[in-house]
Amino acid sequence: MRFPLFSWRQKLILTSLLCLVLPSVITLIITGIYTKDELRNKAVTKAGQSLEVAELYESNIMKDMINAFNSIQYDSEMITQLRIAWNKYKSDNTRSIDFFSFREVAKKLDRLTFFGGATYVTILLPNGLYFTNYSTYNNNLDFMYEESWIKDLATEPLNSTIWLGTQKNYVRSDAEKFPDLVTIVRTFQLHANSPNAYIILSKPEVQFRQIFAEYASDQIMMLLDEEGKIISHTNSDQIGQVFKEPVPQEDSYNVVNWNGHKYISVNHPLPYAGWSMRSLTPYESVTSKIGAIFNYVVILQIAFFLLFAIVLFYFLNQWTMPIMKLARTAIKVEKGFLEERSEVIGRDEVGHLGLAFDRMLDRFAEMIKQIEWEQSRKRIAELELLQAQVNPHFLFNTLNSIRLRAILKGEHEIGEIIGSLSTLLRMTINRNNEFVPLHEEVATVEHYMRLMNYRHSEGVVLSVNLASDTLLEAIPRFTLQPLVENAYLHGLRQKQGVISISSWKQANLLYIEIKDNGIGMMQEKMLEIKNGVSRSGIGLKNVSERLKIIYGEMFDMAMDSSPGEGLTITLIIPLNGKEESRHVSGHSGG
Structure with a gap:
């Protein structure tokens, strides 16, 4: 087998030499066409x-x-x-x-x-x-x-x-x-x-x-x-x-x-x-522009060389393509593309090697699917075990029983606090819907404020002013709670004050404003929070990044404050930013 291959290569070398000689003859003819007068006319x-x-x-x-x-x-x-x-x-x-x-x-x-x-x-x-x-x-x-x-x-x-x-x-x-x-x-x-x-x-x-x-x-x-x-x-x-x-x-x-x-x-x-x-x-x-002619010569030589390379490549492919396909497939599999197959067939040794290689990859794919299925079942079992240990409905029912008993004994304030805690816990654990109506999100914030006032014994007032045409507009769950928490802890510093929530529509945009009359902040501090430098604004930064991921560049969060004048945060949410959010209405809790 080596002798015929070597003989073929000799013929191929002779053919390549002939292909290289022909361009040289052609370039000599082209060189004779150009004259100094023509070059001079171009210069003029x-x-x-x-x-x-x-x-x-x-x-x-x-x-x-x-x-x-x-x-x-x-x-x-x-x-x-x-x-x-x-x-x-x-x-x-x-x-x-x-x-x-x-x-x-x-x-x-x-x-x-x-x-x-x-x-x-x-x-x-x-x-x-x-x-x-x-x-x-x-x-x-x-x-x-x-x-x-x-x-x-x-x-x-x-x-x-x-x-x-x-x-x-x-x-x-x-x-x-x-x-x-x-x-x-x-x-x-x-x-x-x-x-x-x-x-x-x-x-x-x-x-x-x-x-x-x-x-x-x-x-x-x-x-x-x-x-x-x-x-x-x-x-x-x-x-x-x-x-x-x-x-x-x-x-x-x-x-x-x-x-x-x-x-x-x-x-x-x-x-x-x-x-x-x-x-x-x-x-x-x-x-000296005669050099341009020689550039044309070089280009022609390259063109003829490419033609020669194509012919050579065609003949070499007859013997080397199957092995090259196997090598490329192996490289892709090594990089993680396990769905690749060589599809090399034939009755010779290379064909049998390609078939065995593809069958081995098929077997690997089946084993990976089996392992993934087993791991998935294992995670589900572990989750079910955890849920069985603490059943959320058990917690809700227990809290409701405590709330009713407190009310029967005249402890109405404790009953309302336990009710707010039960509602907030239900909203936290529920994962059925990422989006909730605006009025439901504000109700969650009201429960949170009731708990915080009870915990810190402060009379922080929550003022709600929602436009009627915004009540059923859906926003991501727990969008407002971190902003109200920031106003309560950092703006008012857990002291008396007013936190207001307002909403309105304008030009296919939903505006939600959270405002407090607290200590406010300097412009430099607001820039640090927006840029993620200040640790005190982590909640604000997380809300902003989450809404940008959901709504893209159409979303914006504006901040306005000065020392002693409180902080105003305005969320600007596109009403057509998420198609699924336009169909959420009513109570989504479990």
């Missing part, structure tokens, strides 16, 4: 898509700045305020002005909202009067009147908008945070033939740059002015440099050399000021 397409996203973002920022100019220049109320301020400034020989009188100008500037984040707005009026939306404390802006671009604007037509590009931050308080600003300026006049006034808008350069890293992590992206000067760049150190390579036309590309490296350059013009977006993709990263 990706760069174009990144530029489209970045262009939309940058255009929105620039459009927002233009709209801000218009909102200031064409706001008649703003212009009127500026005229009044300038006229007052000219007429005052001290060249001073009360800016508080023109706070409406500052408010309007502050209310301007901008796309992208922080924006600095400066209004330069003639003769040194200016307004800003930022603090000018320790930041004199008189130098702006001497800037070269101010002098250049004097020769430009009125209402001209000049895009200055990138400059150093002139707001000292933010210069460290935003070292570079992108600035545009517009000229206007307060009166006909009056000297030019200027609106200056500046945005941190980082607002233009942040989109580059988000959508072009594998590219170099920059914002250029019409002269090729870098306004914003993925690397902030390049700001201010000049990109000297020829600018490609829209939707085209060039292969350029810049800073000693070779790049694929893609350009998108912007609709403002002749600015443009430029994306540089490292040429080496494009050619």
Whole structure:
């Protein structure tokens, strides 16, 4: 038997080698299909898509700045305020002005909202009067009147908008945070033939740059002015440099050399000021994408290997599957799944082993059932023996006899106490029904209070106020007694006081409130009880956990207290939380 098996394995090895050679031949054919031009086109397409996203973002920022100019220049109320301020400034020989009188100008500037984040707005009026939306404390802006671009604007037509590009931050308080600003300026006049006034808008350069890293992590992206000067760049150190390579036309590309490296350059013009977006993709990263092809090769090899493994698995199963089934069954039986069977059949040795194994498990199952039946009968016998030792009915009858004899002798109070004890004992021993009507649960609490008052000789008053439509609503047995006991022992401290029980319905919920006028507690103490840290609240915690198990997340227990004001506990029980509880009515005691 060994020789044929070995011979078959040799054939299988030869077949597997053939299956491994074929994928290699196929991968060579696939590799020849891909060319550098195709890879380059993919890189250009990706760069174009990144530029489209970045262009939309940058255009929105620039459009927002233009709209801000218009909102200031064409706001008649703003212009009127500026005229009044300038006229007052000219007429005052001290060249001073009360800016508080023109706070409406500052408010309007502050209310301007901008796309992208922080924006600095400066209004330069003639003769040194200016307004800003930022603090000018320790930041004199008189130098702006001497800037070269101010002098250049004097020769430009009125209402001209000049895009200055990138400059150093002139707001000292933010210069460290935003070292570079992108600035545009517009000229206007307060009166006909009056000297030019200027609106200056500046945005941190980082607002233009942040989109580059988000959508072009594998590219170099920059914002250029019409002269090729870098306004914003993925690397902030390049700001201010000049990109000297020829600018490609829209939707085209060039292969350029810049800073000693070779790049694929893609350009998108912007609709403002002749600015443009430029994306540089490292040429080496494009050619290195040939590695992706080899990844495809690996995937194909894995696919062919899986096919080979399936064929091999099919043949091996013919001999090894029965033994594997026996092993899996043995493992499951070892873990406790005694109902598992191997179902291995056959005329050979493995088939006989599987049949014997299954018969052995069947025998074990029969023995376990026999043992469980014997243990069950044993527990029932022990329980019957215990019940026979002390018959509950004997206790009830005896207590009733004592109660009647006490009443006949005029001991009515003792008779009532014995009656309450008998009723409470019957409710405690009875297990016929887990749920009881609310009125029966409250009656049990009344018997309990009668016993506690008799035991401690205290006049604790139990006040009951149940809505008529809640009397027959069923709740779990002994839900209220632990809460009343907690109020009696810990709230009132076994002294005189009032414990009240109220109930009402609202929105398919049953509300039951247990309230005392005792010593109350601090909020920290209530948190300890809710979290199960305090030992004094074990009864409350047990009731809460029991009702959560029965009703789930729909149940809630609220606690409200303060020192000296007593404690109020409110149970919130869903009326449709337990189907069986909706059909309990009448007396359920035995």
